[in-house]
Amino acid sequence: MAPTKVNELKSLQGKRQSLFLRIQGLYNDSRNLNDETVCKNFKIRYNTLEKTRQLFSNCIDSINLLSLELDPDYTPELEAVDELYCHIVEAAKKVFTKTESSLKPVKAIAKLPKIELMEFSGEMSDWPIFYDTFRTLIHENPD
Numbered sequence: 001m002a003p004t005k006v007n008e009l010k011s012l013q014g015k016r017q018s019l020f021l022r023i024q025g026l027y028n029d030s031r032n033l034n035d036e037t038v039c040k041n042f043k044i045r046y047n048t049l050e051k052t053r054q055l056f057s058n059c060i061d062s063i064n065l066l067s068l069e070l071d072p073d074y075t076p077e078l079e080a081v082d083e084l085y086c087h088i089v090e091a092a093k094k095v096f097t098k099t100e101s102s103l104k105p106v107k108a109i110a111k112l113p114k115i116e117l118m119e120f121s122g123e124m125s126d127w128p129i130f131y132d133t134f135r136t137l138i139h140e141n142p143d
Helices: 003-030 036-046 049-070 082-103 124-139
Strands: none
Touching: 003 036, 003 049, 003 082, 036 082, 049 082
């Protein structure tokens, strides 16, 4: 065995362990989302899940290739995070759906007072005043 390949394998195994612990930590948080602090941290760390999973997968592939190079009888390991990943994603859907629904604005419906409009007399000289009043009080009023 070449010492540099063995060292590279050990380095990759350490990296794999570190990435797995990140995913495991997020999984643990996903099981305790009723705690406000845990939920807040979960939302922040969830953004890195896809990248962490991809790095973990690449690391496993590299470990398998290097291990096969060093030992032809080596049995490649499979990804061990799929179940954790699926649980985390489902938990995130619930958390983010709950958050989005609680942020939707509630429109208050107020009862407006009766508006007294002047009656249009039919005279062309009165039209601009009537129209401006109508437009301002009725047409452009969002309520």
